[in-house]
Amino acid sequence: xxxxxxxxxxxxxxxxxxxxxxxxxxxxxxxxxxxxxxxxxxxxxxxxxxxxxxxxxxxxxxxxxxxxxxxxxxxxxxxxxxxxxxxxxxxxxxxxxxxxxxxxxxxxxxxxxxxxxxxxxxxxxxxxxxxxxxxxxxxxxxxxxxxxxxxxxxxxxxxxxxxxxxxxxxxxxxxxxxxxxxxxxxxxxxxxxxxxxxxxxxxxxxxxxxxx
Amino acid sequence: xxxxxxxxxxxxxxxxxxxxxxxxxxxxxxxxxxxxxxxxxxxxxxxxxxxxxxxxxxxxxxxxxxxxxxxxxxxxxxxxxxxxxxxxxxxxxxxxxxxxxxxxxxxxxxxxxxxxxxxxxxxxxxxxxxxxxxxxxxxxxxxxxxxxxxxxxxxxxxxxxxxxxxxxxxxxxxxxxxxxxxxxxxxxxxxxxxxxxxxxxxxxxxxxxxxxxxxxxxxxxxxxxxxxxxxxxxxxxxxxxxxxxxxxxxxxxxxxxxxxxxxxxxxxx
Numbered sequence: 001x002x003x004x005x006x007x008x009x010x011x012x013x014x015x016x017x018x019x020x021x022x023x024x025x026x027x028x029x030x031x032x033x034x035x036x037x038x039x040x041x042x043x044x045x046x047x048x049x050x051x052x053x054x055x056x057x058x059x060x061x062x063x064x065x066x067x068x069x070x071x072x073x074x075x076x077x078x079x080x081x082x083x084x085x086x087x088x089x090x091x092x093x094x095x096x097x098x099x100x101x102x103x104x105x106x107x108x109x110x111x112x113x114x115x116x117x118x119x120x121x122x123x124x125x126x127x128x129x130x131x132x133x134x135x136x137x138x139x140x141x142x143x144x145x146x147x148x149x150x151x152x153x154x155x156x157x158x159x160x161x162x163x164x165x166x167x168x169x170x171x172x173x174x175x176x177x178x179x180x181x182x183x184x185x186x187x188x189x190x191x192x193x194x195x196x197x198x199x200x201x202x203x204x205x206x207x208x209x210x211x212x
Numbered sequence: 213x214x215x216x217x218x219x220x221x222x223x224x225x226x227x228x229x230x231x232x233x234x235x236x237x238x239x240x241x242x243x244x245x246x247x248x249x250x251x252x253x254x255x256x257x258x259x260x261x262x263x264x265x266x267x268x269x270x271x272x273x274x275x276x277x278x279x280x281x282x283x284x285x286x287x288x289x290x291x292x293x294x295x296x297x298x299x300x301x302x303x304x305x306x307x308x309x310x311x312x313x314x315x316x317x318x319x320x321x322x323x324x325x326x327x328x329x330x331x332x333x334x335x336x337x338x339x340x341x342x343x344x345x346x347x348x349x350x351x352x353x354x355x356x357x358x359x360x361x362x363x364x365x366x367x368x369x370x371x372x373x374x375x376x377x378x379x380x381x382x383x384x385x386x387x388x389x390x391x392x393x394x395x396x397x398x399x400x401x402x403x404x405x406x407x408x409x410x411x412x413x414x415x416x417x418x419x420x421x422x423x424x425x426x427x428x429x430x431x432x433x434x435x436x437x438x439x440x441x442x443x444x445x446x447x448x449x450x451x452x453x454x455x456x457x458x459x460x461x462x463x464x465x466x467x468x469x470x471x472x473x474x475x476x477x478x479x480x481x
Binding site: 038041042044045046048049052104107108111112115118119120123124127128130131132134135136145148149152153155156157158159160161164167171174175178179181182183186 | 408449461
């Protein structure tokens with residue numbers, strides 16, 4: 001006989017109930033509903049932090065499979081496992097706030113500069129792609145090009161050194177047309193969010209579940 | 213054009229101004245002025261929560277803004293609660309990089325005038341949890357001490373006790389969970405790519421001020437009369453921007469001339 005807890009209706013029902021509890025607690029003055037809503041939020045915070053541990057386990061298991069199968073670049077997976085385990089063990093043997101000297105040293109002088117460098121590399125690719133491919137092929141592209149140049153001259157002090165008008169023009173672009181477009185996007189996102197909540201509560205949205 | 217040439221040129225235009233500063237003047241924009249004036253006029257005893265959403269990749273842009281804002285607040289008669297709801301790595305950035313860079317006056321006492329609370333998981337959930345029960349969601353501060361015994365935390369019971377919430381990064385989450393629920397005033401220190409997201413909230417009055425990227429941080433440093441990290445990088449920013457703009461203009465001139473030659477050939481045929 002099929003295990004009733006494995007039926008897909010169970011998580012769908014739980015999702016709907018929890019969302020309704022959250023919605024009922026918002027904007028109400030009934031103490032029980034407010035407290036229940038807070039309990040749901042605090043429980044989700046706990047689950048989120050446990051999710052970090054799940055992520056670590058998932059990374060180690062996924063990379064272990066690659067190492068065992070000797071897939072392409074398996075040695076990078078082996079290095080990932082070693083680094084993850086070292087940082088996890090150092091974290092376990094420090095106090096809860098990462099005061100282990102080696103843990104802090106690795107984070108401050110290895111991880112942080114490497115991550116900052118990785119993001120900084122984007123500058124080179126953005127400069128290269130912008131210069132090589134940004135062409136005014138039609139009116140829309142020309143408008144985008146001119147706007148981009150005006151905003152860049154607003155952001156860099158050299159724009160004001162060339163002509164003092166670039167600052168006010170850039171500010172106008174940010175506070176009028178860009179703001180209007182962002183507001184429209186926000187409305188769309190908000191309406192999409194309401195639709196998504198409705199679909200989650202009624203069980204029509206099942207993307208977060210296993211297939212089906 | 214071979215992109216390696218572009219990469220080399222970018223390296224040169226970034227490094228040269230850092231070693232040979234040009235010292236271009238930095239005009240103050242109305243947006244930064246608005247935020248500075250609002251912050252400077254905060255009443256005595258204002259309780260401020262600042263939530264930097266910095267990752268190891270984004271901290272070069274967001275850290276100067278956070279540092280200059282905290283330096284301003286530390287020199288006012290305000291009480292500051294620094295939290296982190298973004299990511300565990302942000303805890304290390306704030307504790308080991310941001311806080312050591314601050315110019316904290318000697319009369320500011322930890323626990324009475326400012327508190328650093330460690331990581332609160334959940335992102336938007338974490339903001340909501342903290343706002344509804346600041347002393348319940350975590351019991352230790354960022355240095356391992358008992359949070360409930362700190363005098364500053366005795367003054368707060370929920371989000372209605374916060375007088376200002378400063379979002380560093382995306383303002384949406386705090387707007388939904390704090391500004392809308394407790395009517396707490398908010399300001400935002402937005403990255404360059406996220407400035408467009410913050411502007412509608414500034415126009416509606418939900419945000420009282422916005423600082424945009426390192427340019428905004430440089431302007432704020434000049435308003436504080438304490439030039440620092442952001443100002444020092446502005447010459448390199450100018451050089452790279454001009455290089456990219458000239459590259460785009462030259463590329464488009466070449467493109468138009470090339471197009472005319474093609475059209476010219478068809479006419480001749």
